[in-house]
Amino acid sequence: xxxxxxxxxxxxxxxxxxEQFKTVNxxxxxxxxxxxxxxxxxxxxxxxxxxxxxRYRTQTALRNTLDEMYGTVLYTxxxxxxxxxxxxxxxxxxxxxxxxxxxxxxxxxGLIQTTIFEPNxxxxxxxxxxxxxxxRSVIERLRSLYDDxxxxxxxxxxxxxxxxxxxxxxxxxxxxxxxxxxxxxxxxAYESMLHEDxxxxxxxxxxxxxxxxxxxxxxxxxxxxxxxxxKPLQQAEARQTEDIRRVREKQExxxxxxxxxxxxPVSFRHxxxxxxxxxxxxxxxxxxxxxxxxxREKESMAYYASSSYASHxxxxxxxxxxxxxxxxxxxxxxxxxxxxxxxxxxxDLEMEQTKALLGNGIKSAFDSARGQIxxxxxxxxxxxxxxxxxxxxVWESVTKEDVQKMATEISLEIVYLLSGKEAV
Amino acid sequence: MEKIQFDHLQETLYKATLANxxxxxxxxxxxxxxxxxTFTTNYGSIDRTFIPRGSEEEMTVPDGxxxxxxxxxxxxxxGDVFQxxxxxxxxxxxxxxxxxxxxxxxxxxxxxxxxxxxxxxxQEPYFTxxxxxxxxxxxxxxxxxxxxxxxxxxxxxxxENLYHEHPVKIxxxxxxxxxxxxxxxxxxxxxxxxxxxxxxxxxxxxxxDPDEMMNFVKKNQDAKKFKEPAEIVRKFPDEKDTVAIxxxxxxxxxxxxxxxxxxxxxxxxxxxxxxxxxxxSSGLVLDILFGRSSDFYxxxxxEGLIDESFSYDFTMEKGFGFAMIGSDTEQPEALEAEIRKxxxxxxxxxxxxxxxxxxxRKKKIGQFMRSLNSPEFIANQFTRYAFNKMNLFxxxxxxxxxxxxxxxxxxxxxxxxxxxxxxxxxxxEPAQ
Numbered sequence: 001x002x003x004x005x006x007x008x009x010x011x012x013x014x015x016x017x018x019e020q021f022k023t024v025n026x027x028x029x030x031x032x033x034x035x036x037x038x039x040x041x042x043x044x045x046x047x048x049x050x051x052x053x054x055r056y057r058t059q060t061a062l063r064n065t066l067d068e069m070y071g072t073v074l075y076t077x078x079x080x081x082x083x084x085x086x087x088x089x090x091x092x093x094x095x096x097x098x099x100x101x102x103x104x105x106x107x108x109x110g111l112i113q114t115t116i117f118e119p120n121x122x123x124x125x126x127x128x129x130x131x132x133x134x135x136r137s138v139i140e141r142l143r144s145l146y147d148d149x150x151x152x153x154x155x156x157x158x159x160x161x162x163x164x165x166x167x168x169x170x171x172x173x174x175x176x177x178x179x180x181x182x183x184x185x186x187x188x189a190y191e192s193m194l195h196e197d198x199x200x201x202x203x204x205x206x207x208x209x210x211x212x213x214x215x216x217x218x219x220x221x222x223x224x225x226x227x228x229x230x231k232p233l234q235q236a237e238a239r240q241t242e243d244i245r246r247v248r249e250k251q252e253x254x255x256x257x258x259x260x261x262x263x264x265p266v267s268f269r270h271x272x273x274x275x276x277x278x279x280x281x282x283x284x285x286x287x288x289x290x291x292x293x294x295x296r297e298k299e300s301m302a303y304y305a306s307s308s309y310a311s312h313x314x315x316x317x318x319x320x321x322x323x324x325x326x327x328x329x330x331x332x333x334x335x336x337x338x339x340x341x342x343x344x345x346x347x348d349l350e351m352e353q354t355k356a357l358l359g360n361g362i363k364s365a366f367d368s369a370r371g372q373i374x375x376x377x378x379x380x381x382x383x384x385x386x387x388x389x390x391x392x393x394v395w396e397s398v399t400k401e402d403v404q405k406m407a408t409e410i411s412l413e414i415v416y417l418l419s420g421k422e423a424v
Numbered sequence: 425m426e427k428i429q430f431d432h433l434q435e436t437l438y439k440a441t442l443a444n445x446x447x448x449x450x451x452x453x454x455x456x457x458x459x460x461x462t463f464t465t466n467y468g469s470i471d472r473t474f475i476p477r478g479s480e481e482e483m484t485v486p487d488g489x490x491x492x493x494x495x496x497x498x499x500x501x502x503g504d505v506f507q508x509x510x511x512x513x514x515x516x517x518x519x520x521x522x523x524x525x526x527x528x529x530x531x532x533x534x535x536x537x538x539x540x541x542x543x544x545x546x547q548e549p550y551f552t553x554x555x556x557x558x559x560x561x562x563x564x565x566x567x568x569x570x571x572x573x574x575x576x577x578x579x580x581x582x583x584e585n586l587y588h589e590h591p592v593k594i595x596x597x598x599x600x601x602x603x604x605x606x607x608x609x610x611x612x613x614x615x616x617x618x619x620x621x622x623x624x625x626x627x628x629x630x631x632x633d634p635d636e637m638m639n640f641v642k643k644n645q646d647a648k649k650f651k652e653p654a655e656i657v658r659k660f661p662d663e664k665d666t667v668a669i670x671x672x673x674x675x676x677x678x679x680x681x682x683x684x685x686x687x688x689x690x691x692x693x694x695x696x697x698x699x700x701x702x703x704x705s706s707g708l709v710l711d712i713l714f715g716r717s718s719d720f721y722x723x724x725x726x727e728g729l730i731d732e733s734f735s736y737d738f739t740m741e742k743g744f745g746f747a748m749i750g751s752d753t754e755q756p757e758a759l760e761a762e763i764r765k766x767x768x769x770x771x772x773x774x775x776x777x778x779x780x781x782x783x784x785r786k787k788k789i790g791q792f793m794r795s796l797n798s799p800e801f802i803a804n805q806f807t808r809y810a811f812n813k814m815n816l817f818x819x820x821x822x823x824x825x826x827x828x829x830x831x832x833x834x835x836x837x838x839x840x841x842x843x844x845x846x847x848x849x850x851x852x853e854p855a856q
């Protein structure tokens with residue numbers, strides 16, 4: 001679906017000409033092995049790079065320019081995928097064809113180039129005032145997680161389930177590391193990202209492929225670098241004990257946030273990965289799934305009750321918002337759904353619905369430029385010729401017996417409940 | 425079927441009003457594999473006092489009923505409607521707002537099967553006391569979930585402060601107590617009054633053949649019997665221009681205080697072009713005064729008075745409207761003072777010029793073009809605009825003709841300090 005052009009060793013351009021959108025989308029992704037320090041430094045770096053640059057030295061100057069360019073969007077973000085940390089730069093501008101006066105595409109390319117290659121340095125260093133301000137922003141972003149009780153409960157469950165591991169690490173690092181970093185650390189992080197990271201550049205829109213490729217070649221003068229080492233097909237972390245841990249924590253709140261952590265040896269690179277996706281769908285991925293039908297519709301115990309499959313970490317999560325006093329009943333009910341699948345209680349209807357919705361999900365994701373970029377960037381690691389149709393064909397071949405077998409490869413490790421102080 | 429071309433946007437809209445009064449809109453999008461369909465009634469949480477169809481007397485129904493009705497339409501004698509959508513690969517959902525209830529699906533396959541399920545499930549109500557009672561537990565958990573969300577409490581707390589009487593101050597889902605009073609009979613009464621096709625709109629956007637789809641919908645509707653359209657009589661209390669409560673604070677288990685300033689709009693009995701100008705102008709004023717390129721933003725962000733959670737917004741429907749500006753902040757008083765200073769500055773010494781307006785106009789046009797990539801945006805917004813007698817596709821031409829005077833006039837409708845309120849959430853004392 002994307003045309004692939006290797007610009008340098010470790011620097012690849014993926015380009016897709018399409019008339020589907022009224023805008024042109026750019027994304028530049030820097031990838032490196034995830035660790036706490038790098039994540040923290042790069043989260044701040046991402047903020048600093050979008051604040052200002054060598055040409056527009058204040059946030060106001062840069063934002064005014066973007067407004068003038070018909071509200072061109074330019075921002076950066078830090079994220080993680082498996083053991084990889086990513087810094088992404090996104091830009092989106094209106095296709096020149098839709099503008100009554102003048103075009104912006106060339107200016108946008110120039111601005112991306114400036115953002116990447118001419119940061120706002122004074123005497124070879126980042127401005128300490130800006131760095132301190134953005135350190136504060138990242139720290140506040142990390143702290144604000146506490147206010148969202150569902151996300152907080154999920155984070156706590158993961159910390160307990162997989163401490164000191166990529167699965168529970170934040171893509172913004174830790175408050176401690178962010179606090180300790182200096183402008184010198186930031187410069188080092190910038191240089192290492194620019195010169196050592198594996199880079200993928202994406203362009204989606206109504207552009208001339210050849211012309212755009214040449215422009216990117218001349219604007220983005222990245223040096224060659226070795227591609228990131230991919231760990232070979234790897235078994236997910238094995239569980240430590242056979243015991244199921246029960247952890248209850250309290251805060252000032254009303255609802256009980258019930259989060260269950262399951263592990264499975266089947267991870268993203270495992271050949272059974274598509275079977276596990278179907279299994280998760282039957283279990284709790286959708287509104288026809290066992291969890292929704294039983295915990296919500298049959299027992300009226302919850303508004304949400306669903307499962308998700310974190311394939312990169314070999315983990316499955318179930319989350320439900322319940323009355324905390326009904327914890328035992330809810331946990332039993334959730335366990336029963338998995339046991340039923342392990343015993344082969346899976347209907348043709350459930351299989352059909354799950355396959356249809358997974359197919360709908362992936363095809364729909366391709367109806368946005370961002371979706372095309374994100375889905376492809378992930379799946380090209382399995383297959384450079386990845387398409388939605390191929391994935392759908394693999395799902396179609398999954399049988400009830402496969403799902404039953406997969407269900408036996410899922411085991412509960414932890415039950416975590418975050419609830420109000422007055423509850424049991 | 426009417427065909428309306430928007431050349432500057434390269435979009436074509438197909439429109440028809442069917443014999444039963446239903447407005448059908450179809451917008452094909454090239455290159456898309458999914459089709460997004462919404463079936464929306466002009467009925468939301470604020471429509472709580474009205475004269476039921478076939479009655480003479482006005483009644484007030486329990487709070488949260490429009491939302492409750494939305495939930496209950498999904499359950500039929502033969503089971504859950506989600507099951508049917510799933511079989512045909514459609515991802516279905518619904519939402520209730522202050523003024524609308526929308527039922528929707530998104531599908532990349534079996535468009536007509538899914539459209540039929542959508543039309544039929546919304547038009548074939550099935551409510552019993554048993555199924556109504558069963559839903560109370562689910563909705564109670566939904567309400568409890570929102571109760572624990574500080575940003576929702578901040579938003580709704582601000583609206584409660586702003587209004588004396590208007591039902592926009594009542595939470596869309598009602599309360600755990602108010603929903604206990606809802607009966608199947610209530611649901612049928614509301615359904616009969618507000619779900620007539622003449623009070624509804626169907627919007628289809630994405631991969632679709634307009635002729636085929638229009639015929640399909642027409643056939644489906646022609647095969648059903650509906651009562652004659654009847655005028656809907658809704659009652660709204662008089663509302664003062666001043667706020668009900670000027671200041672309120674709530675303690676929750678949060679890491680950092682949250683501040684929100686609400687400003688009540690006094691010109692809300694409008695619709696059509698007048699509303700479009702009011703809404704776009706108000707948005708532009710806020711962008712100029714509080715957006716990322718503003719002096720306010722630069723100063724407060726540099727000083728640490730606001731963080732990445734900072735946001736502002738202008739909301740308007742017929743009968744109510746307000747601007748909100750808020751952020752997580754360690755210094756709520758200082759931030760409040762800065763916001764007030766900025767507003768007061770603009771009131772006393774209006775300094776917005778054509779230069780700023782032109783820049784923001786360009787930004788808004790670009791933002792709108794970007795939004796047109798999203799079938800969800802088109803369907804939801806088009807319907808909201810249509811219910812307010814506006815046309816979504818007039819946004820760019822209207823933006824192009826706005827003047828500084830339009831902005832100043834719009835600003836004056838919510839800039840009076842007697843219409844301000846402040847709502848704060850502060851961290852609860854740590855438990856002993």
